[in-house]
Amino acid sequence: MADLSKMRNIGISAHIDSGKTTLSERILFYCNRIHAIHEVHGKDGVGATMDSMELERERGITIASAATSVNWNGYDINVIDTPGHVDFTVEVERSLRVLDGAILVLCSVGGVQSQSITVDKQMDRYHVPRIAFINKCDRTGANPLHVVEQMKEKLKLNAVLMDLPIGLEDKLEGVVDLLRMKAVYFDGPNGQILREEEVPQSMMDECLERRAMLIEAASDFDDKLMEMVLDGEEPPVDLIEKAVRKGTLELKFCPVFCGSAHKNKGVQVLLDGVCKYLPDPTEVENRALDLDDNEREVLLTADPDRPVVALAFKLEDGQYGQLTYIRVYEGTLKKGDELINTRTHRKFKVGRLIKMHASEMEDINQAGCGDIAALFGIDCASGDTFCGGKVNYAMTSMFVPNPVISLAIFPKDKKSQDNMSKAINRFTKEDPTFQCYVDPESNQTIIRGMGELHLDVYVERMRREYKCEVEVGKPEVAYRETITRRADFNYTHKKQTGGSGQYARVAGFMEPIVALPGATEEPKDYDFINEIKGGVIPTEYIPSCDKGFRTAMKKGPQLGFPIVGVALTINDGAYHPVDSSDMAFQTAAIGAFKEAFAKASPAILEPIMKVEIEGPSEFQGAIFGTVNQRRGMIISSTEDNGNCVVDAEVPLAEMFGYSTVLRSMTQGKAEYTMEVCRYAKVPQSIADDLKKQAAEKEKKK
Amino acid sequence: MEVRELISKSPIRVFEDSLDGGLGKGNLGVLVSQRGLGKTACMVHLALDKILQDLNVVHVSFGANVEHIMNWYKEVFREITDFRSLEDAVDVYERIRTNRVMMNFSQENVSVENIIKSLETLIRQGSFKADAIFFDGYKLTVAAEEDVKKLKAFAKEMNVEVWFSVSPVRPDVSFDDYGVPNSMEPYKPIIDVLVGLHYNDERSRVIMTVVKNGDQKLPRPAGVSLDPKTMLIVE
Numbered sequence: 001m002a003d004l005s006k007m008r009n010i011g012i013s014a015h016i017d018s019g020k021t022t023l024s025e026r027i028l029f030y031c032n033r034i035h036a037i038h039e040v041h042g043k044d045g046v047g048a049t050m051d052s053m054e055l056e057r058e059r060g061i062t063i064a065s066a067a068t069s070v071n072w073n074g075y076d077i078n079v080i081d082t083p084g085h086v087d088f089t090v091e092v093e094r095s096l097r098v099l100d101g102a103i104l105v106l107c108s109v110g111g112v113q114s115q116s117i118t119v120d121k122q123m124d125r126y127h128v129p130r131i132a133f134i135n136k137c138d139r140t141g142a143n144p145l146h147v148v149e150q151m152k153e154k155l156k157l158n159a160v161l162m163d164l165p166i167g168l169e170d171k172l173e174g175v176v177d178l179l180r181m182k183a184v185y186f187d188g189p190n191g192q193i194l195r196e197e198e199v200p201q202s203m204m205d206e207c208l209e210r211r212a213m214l215i216e217a218a219s220d221f222d223d224k225l226m227e228m229v230l231d232g233e234e235p236p237v238d239l240i241e242k243a244v245r246k247g248t249l250e251l252k253f254c255p256v257f258c259g260s261a262h263k264n265k266g267v268q269v270l271l272d273g274v275c276k277y278l279p280d281p282t283e284v285e286n287r288a289l290d291l292d293d294n295e296r297e298v299l300l301t302a303d304p305d306r307p308v309v310a311l312a313f314k315l316e317d318g319q320y321g322q323l324t325y326i327r328v329y330e331g332t333l334k335k336g337d338e339l340i341n342t343r344t345h346r347k348f349k350v351g352r353l354i355k356m357h358a359s360e361m362e363d364i365n366q367a368g369c370g371d372i373a374a375l376f377g378i379d380c381a382s383g384d385t386f387c388g389g390k391v392n393y394a395m396t397s398m399f400v401p402n403p404v405i406s407l408a409i410f411p412k413d414k415k416s417q418d419n420m421s422k423a424i425n426r427f428t429k430e431d432p433t434f435q436c437y438v439d440p441e442s443n444q445t446i447i448r449g450m451g452e453l454h455l456d457v458y459v460e461r462m463r464r465e466y467k468c469e470v471e472v473g474k475p476e477v478a479y480r481e482t483i484t485r486r487a488d489f490n491y492t493h494k495k496q497t498g499g500s501g502q503y504a505r506v507a508g509f510m511e512p513i514v515a516l517p518g519a520t521e522e523p524k525d526y527d528f529i530n531e532i533k534g535g536v537i538p539t540e541y542i543p544s545c546d547k548g549f550r551t552a553m554k555k556g557p558q559l560g561f562p563i564v565g566v567a568l569t570i571n572d573g574a575y576h577p578v579d580s581s582d583m584a585f586q587t588a589a590i591g592a593f594k595e596a597f598a599k600a601s602p603a604i605l606e607p608i609m610k611v612e613i614e615g616p617s618e619f620q621g622a623i624f625g626t627v628n629q630r631r632g633m634i635i636s637s638t639e640d641n642g643n644c645v646v647d648a649e650v651p652l653a654e655m656f657g658y659s660t661v662l663r664s665m666t667q668g669k670a671e672y673t674m675e676v677c678r679y680a681k682v683p684q685s686i687a688d689d690l691k692k693q694a695a696e697k698e699k700k701k
Numbered sequence: 702m703e704v705r706e707l708i709s710k711s712p713i714r715v716f717e718d719s720l721d722g723g724l725g726k727g728n729l730g731v732l733v734s735q736r737g738l739g740k741t742a743c744m745v746h747l748a749l750d751k752i753l754q755d756l757n758v759v760h761v762s763f764g765a766n767v768e769h770i771m772n773w774y775k776e777v778f779r780e781i782t783d784f785r786s787l788e789d790a791v792d793v794y795e796r797i798r799t800n801r802v803m804m805n806f807s808q809e810n811v812s813v814e815n816i817i818k819s820l821e822t823l824i825r826q827g828s829f830k831a832d833a834i835f836f837d838g839y840k841l842t843v844a845a846e847e848d849v850k851k852l853k854a855f856a857k858e859m860n861v862e863v864w865f866s867v868s869p870v871r872p873d874v875s876f877d878d879y880g881v882p883n884s885m886e887p888y889k890p891i892i893d894v895l896v897g898l899h900y901n902d903e904r905s906r907v908i909m910t911v912v913k914n915g916d917q918k919l920p921r922p923a924g925v926s927l928d929p930k931t932m933l934i935v936e
Contacts, residue, residue, distance in 0.1 A: 624827035636803035
């Protein structure tokens with residue numbers, strides 16, 4: 001059985017283009033997993049090994065996490081390469097769920113960017129201890145010390161440098177290990193030969209100062225170290241390492257390493273850091289819900305002898321069928337074991353069990369606690385829990401954001417139609433933020449997701465992986481409808497024309513649910529308040545009213561989008577001893593809702609994106625202009641060293657095709673990222689246009 | 702309460718009276734004191750007062766975390782408006798978002814010309830018609846006099862009111878009775894309004910004194926002080 005103290009499950013997350021995939025590639029190389037290095041946008045046309053999907057290689061982005069196992073100095077490290085683009089954050093979230101620690105990659109020029117903040121927040125949500133790697137120290141304008149300050153300011157991390165780069169930009173030669181006070185150089189064509197030297201005299205003062213800062217920061221986590229520091233004694237390296245590890249595991253300390261993956265500098269020191277400071281599976285608390293005990297939270301222990309508890313965190317459809325990536329939390333999973341999927345209650349037998357190394361696989365006979373492995377041919381969805389023995393656990397549910405954009409998709413022929421269903425079936429299982437439904441009115445297949453690129457990638461994958469020719473409609477924004485003031489209702493539903501009749505009267509009022517200024521919690525989408533007195537509506541029909549209102553909220557009368565932010569209060573009504581029924585009260589509630597909604601000054605809400613645009617200061621004007629033309633609002637602009645970062649809020653509807661516009665206006669020198677930040681009222685003139693378009697669409701049906 | 706009432710009852714009206722109606726567009730005003738007396742809160746209060754009047758402001762900070770300043774606005778808004786009783790509190794609060802732009806520069810790495818250029822770009826290309834600009838933490842006492850003159854010319858050209866919050870950079874300065882350091886001396890002829898803040902032990906308050914207002918004979922009390930708890934302007 002593997003020594004769990006020498007196992008690490010780590011993820012690599014960062015802002016797009018900070019070099020995560022390049023870093024993963026170097027890790028594979030130095031751990032002898034691959035024998036040649038291929039660059040992301042490499043001239044050899046092979047692409048990076050971790051970007052195994054053809055599309056990823058072409059676009060130079062990593063879409064799906066590829067899991068791979070490596071060995072570094074006797075430590076088994078499972079590495080998950082995660083996507084950097086914000087449209088794919090569900091992948092990031094899912095990987096973080098199964099990880100014990102992470103490397104946060106930052107660009108030494110770009111520093112802490114909007115997505116670094118998003119990723120960092122996600123790591124906080126899942127209590128993932130992290131170490132940071134300031135990459136690209138070979139780039140012009142590299143300033144790792146500035147990035148450390150940003151980490152403290154913007155990410156509120158106790159970021160402390162563990163090594164210092166020797167030289168910067170094109171003069172980057174190696175790093176100084178501040179703990180051991182040794183200069184480390186990376187020789188050989190791929191930097192695989194480590195050469196240790198004395199610290200260059202020119203850097204001595206700075207290194208000693210940084211070392212003192214490191215020891216002082218670490219001393220907060222070890223009393224003995226603190227004592228030695230106060231007494232002016234020189235503490236031993238292992239004591240400092242112990243303190244740094246303790247602080248890191250408690251999420252109160254973030255060791256920072258520097259280097260350049262592309263130039264093969266600093267990666268091995270970072271790998272040592274992974275082994276020294278990130279937790280092993282036994283040091284992380286994992287919890288599950290006991291489905292047999294009213295979903296009571298249970299703490300999982302990394303005990304190899306207990307029944308198996310494993311989480312399916314990623315699905316992939318390969319040439320041999322569905323491949324399910326799992327993480328084992330408890331017990332030992334063996335070939336031939338019988339497990340149960342606790343969501344579907346279906347039993348299955350573990351056939352082939354493998355360890356993945358990017359796109360190559362290795363057959364194994366068993367996987368222990370903390371291991372990341374993959375199973376073949378299991379019918380399941382991502383997020384399912386597999387249990388052995390009599391255990392019936394579910395791992396806590398994962399946070400899944402709501403899609404904000406949709407588009408209609410039409411197969412070109414019959415064959416494509418069949419393949420499209422297959423593809424959609426798989427993608428929706430793999431990615432909970434990618435959703436699909438058939439519009440009952442237009443009979444069109446609609447796919448929904450987190451952004452233009454997100455849907456674009458899936459459509460492209462349908463074409464490539466499923467040979468399915470599809471046409472897509474114009475992307476549509478997921479609007480919402482709401483009300484802006486209170487309105488009363490008093491509605492009677494009566495149908496007493498022979499046979500069994502229907503009778504129900506519902507009265508009360510609807511009012512908007514408003515978030516108080518500065519409130520941190522999201523306001524509720526719907527609230528139902530029962531103020532019925534004296535049984536004017538019998539108790540058994542109160543849920544019927546609630547159900548009726550909920551039905552009415554599903555489709556707004558203005559554009560047909562869901563209604564949100566409405567509180568409904570019922571305070572009066574009437575019933576008939578014979579003709580009243582559950583159905584009658586539901587129908588009355590729907591009628592009441594419609595009556596009041598029209599009087600409550602309805603409005604349309606649209607998703608507003610938080611957009612961060614970054615580029616040379618000379619294009620600031622152009623950037624401001626593009627935000628302004630898109631009904632956007634400039635929130636802030638930060639300028640430093642000829643670079644500017646503009647934070648803005650722009651309606652999603654105006655952001656279609658923005659990347660092309662931005663690229664052409666700034667000679668390709670500016671880039672942007674965006675994520676949903678809130679929903680806001682659509683201006684009246686635009687709301688009128690939207691209503692007109694919706695009416696025309698309705699006419700065509 | 703209506704927002705109009707909130708504006709008319711604001712202690713800032715008293716402060717403006719002491720300046721004969723306020724700083725006025727095209728002019729430079731300076732709030733100066735030792736560090737830690739609450740100038741940022743005071744400045745945010747002045748800026749929020751403009752926002753409540755549906756005027757546009759640009760908050761320019763140097764080195765500080767933008768998020769941190771945004772939180773100041775939230776906090777001060779909460780303090781000055783009892784939003785539970787304020788009519789249309791949500792719409793009024795929304796004005797902070799629509800009527801304010803934050804700009805952040807590194808004073809060491811960005812020249813005053815570039816700062817002016819960025820502000821001009823925002824006003825012209827970003828179509829943000831600023832009524833007032835608040836320079837928070839600008840190291841005025843070590844800036845070149847020429848730079849301050851350029852900022853003044855910009856204020857005139859753009860017809861905006863410009864406020865600075867200033868603390869001396871060097872430690873070897875002496876303060877007068879009104880909290881004004883001697884390092885402010887060279888800039889006095891350029892600026893239009895100078896308000897000194899100093900802590901008064903007896904009254905346990907930060908007292909504001911109008912030290913300069915155009916060509917008037919001064920100093921005179923501003924009629925307002927800073928509440929030691931909230932750091933906001935009170936009568």
